[in-house]
Amino acid sequence: MWLDQLSISGLRNIASQTLAFSPGLNVIIGDNGSGKTSLLEAIYLLSCAKSFRTPQLNRVKNHTGDGFRLFARIFNPQADELIPVGVEYKAGRMLIKVAGQVLRRSSDLATRIPVVVIHQESLRLLTHNVSYRKKFLDWGVFHVEQDYISHWRRYSRGLKQRNLALQQRNGSKGSESIWDKELILSAHQLDQARKRYISEFTPYFIDYLRQMLVADYTTTVEYYRGWAADIDYGEVLQVGLSRDRQVGYTMAGPHRADLLVRMNKVQVQDIASRGQLKQIVLAMYMAQVAVFNQRMGKGCLILLDDITAELDDRHIAMTLSVFERMGCQVITTSTELGRLQGHCKKGGKVFHVERGLFEEVIQYAAIKTMDVI
Numbered sequence: 001m002w003l004d005q006l007s008i009s010g011l012r013n014i015a016s017q018t019l020a021f022s023p024g025l026n027v028i029i030g031d032n033g034s035g036k037t038s039l040l041e042a043i044y045l046l047s048c049a050k051s052f053r054t055p056q057l058n059r060v061k062n063h064t065g066d067g068f069r070l071f072a073r074i075f076n077p078q079a080d081e082l083i084p085v086g087v088e089y090k091a092g093r094m095l096i097k098v099a100g101q102v103l104r105r106s107s108d109l110a111t112r113i114p115v116v117v118i119h120q121e122s123l124r125l126l127t128h129n130v131s132y133r134k135k136f137l138d139w140g141v142f143h144v145e146q147d148y149i150s151h152w153r154r155y156s157r158g159l160k161q162r163n164l165a166l167q168q169r170n171g172s173k174g175s176e177s178i179w180d181k182e183l184i185l186s187a188h189q190l191d192q193a194r195k196r197y198i199s200e201f202t203p204y205f206i207d208y209l210r211q212m213l214v215a216d217y218t219t220t221v222e223y224y225r226g227w228a229a230d231i232d233y234g235e236v237l238q239v240g241l242s243r244d245r246q247v248g249y250t251m252a253g254p255h256r257a258d259l260l261v262r263m264n265k266v267q268v269q270d271i272a273s274r275g276q277l278k279q280i281v282l283a284m285y286m287a288q289v290a291v292f293n294q295r296m297g298k299g300c301l302i303l304l305d306d307i308t309a310e311l312d313d314r315h316i317a318m319t320l321s322v323f324e325r326m327g328c329q330v331i332t333t334s335t336e337l338g339r340l341q342g343h344c345k346k347g348g349k350v351f352h353v354e355r356g357l358f359e360e361v362i363q364y365a366a367i368k369t370m371d372v373i
Contacts (some may be wrong), residue, residue, distance in 0.1 A: 001113060002329040003043065003301055004073040004082060010065040011045075012038040013356035020360075021331065021348040021363060023075070025320065027340055028333040029361075030353035035266040035332035039353070040117060040303045041253060043331065046070050046087055046303070047115035049106040051092050057089050066090055072111035085113065107142075107149055114143050114292065117277035118285055125281050126261065126269050133259040137223075140288045141197045144295040158182035159250055167248045176241065183253065184234045190254040191225045197291065198223045198259075204287035212279040217263040226256035278310060286322050308334045317343065 007018040028036045037053070041060065044052050047277045051060050061068045062281050067090030074083045080122065086097040087109075088227040103109055124132045137255065141148050163180040213285055227236045236252050237244075242265075244250050268280055289300050302323050307308045307316055320343050323330050335339060337350065350361040 001301070002075050002315045002334045003046075003113075003331075005041065006046070007069075007071045008039070008042050009069040010062045011042050011060060011068040011070070012062060014038055014042070015062065015356060017356070017358050018167065019351065019358055020142050021329070022347055023329050024324070025344065026331040027344065027348070027350045028331065028353060028358075029335070029350060030333075031335060034353045036353055037119070037305055037356070038306055038356070039335060039358070040119075040240040040331065040333065042068075042070055043301070044115055044117050046072050046085060046109075047113040048110045049087055049096055052117050052119065052121075057094070058092070060109045061089065064087065069304050083112070085109075110218055114300045115303060116285055116300050117303040117305070118282065119303075120310065121160070122281050122285070123274075123277055125284065126277055127271040130256070130258045133257075134257050134290070136284070137194060137197070138163075139255065140201065140291060141193050143292050144197065147195050148190070151186045151193070153244070155183060155186035155190060155254060157185065159253065159255060166250070176244070177237075180234065180237050183237065183250075184230060187226075187233045187254050194223060194254075194257065195296045200291045200294070201287050204284055204290040208283040208286045208290075208322070209280060212283050212315065213276060215276075218265075219264045220265075222262065224258040224260065224261040226254045226258075227252040245369050279315060282311075282315070282319060289323065289326060289328065293328075295328040299323070302328045302330045302332075304330065304332035306334060307332045308336055308339050313339055317341070348373075 002023045005018065005020045006099050009016050019039075028039060030036050039355045041053055042050055044050070045060070051057060053062065067088065068091075070087045070346055073328055074085055075081075076083055083099055084097075085099075086095075089094045094106075096106065096109055098109065098112060126133075138148075138152070142152075159177045162176050162183065165176040165179065168175070181215045197223065205221060227233060233253070237250075241300055242250055261284075263271050268277065272280060289302070304319070306356075307319070311319065316339060320330065320332075332340070351358050352361060353359075
């Protein structure tokens, strides 16, 4: 799958634009605040009906309008067909359509357009709380394990009901246990799927990290499933029931899972420099895409925000080369083309953006004069 064409209306400073993309490398050039990241945000919204910049979609719309509309054509090379996809947000409601069919769940959209976005705040994957790493882990497993989403929905439903029972002080004690069987079965399925994923992810990650880092470190990836490895989850729920009643929620389970990366037995956030952390995060995303590529036999759509500000020339070259070998479509932004020009190949595209207006550059060699179509 790759993004063939995208039309944007009323999203941030982009009033109305239509862009046709290359299946390979696409470079978006413009000053800060011109609309580069807004384009990536629009593509990400098209993939999962969420923004990677804010949880409040009302902030994404243009300040003069009442909503935004996105329409795209996604090319499926296996079926040799273009699939229309539309996302519209208006009056606090989201409407999603794929090939004329209304989708009720954003997860159904995500399976059709797998998108990986790497931006300045991606560093939070290592420096912030567990929710970022669990989200990263779930994205990876969701896209390669067909039944993962159904197990997660089942677990989430049971967890919600058990927590409600724990919070009912005047209710009959023991009502929480009604949901334990549901939690135990789905927790086991989630745990096994995550373990399988980590076993595939780790070798790729270690390999990419060795290429990224100049220094020689012994690196390990540790998966914490959300409760002790040597205890059955049913026993955990029973033993922890009194404590769960006191706090009013279930304290152990797959919803508390974590992914720890260590260098020389120390967590990377405690030993690595900021520059090294960027490289570690990038290696993690490369490994994630590699597992997807291996299992699904196709590439993802990769969004790279301000790549020249985040990486040096060696790491830019490695990043673009890795994603190219995996057959990924790449859309990257930058304030300059000079450091990217050597990677631009025949068939790729360059766009210049200013104040939300995008124009396609005729050819890479013409960028110095900014010749546009």
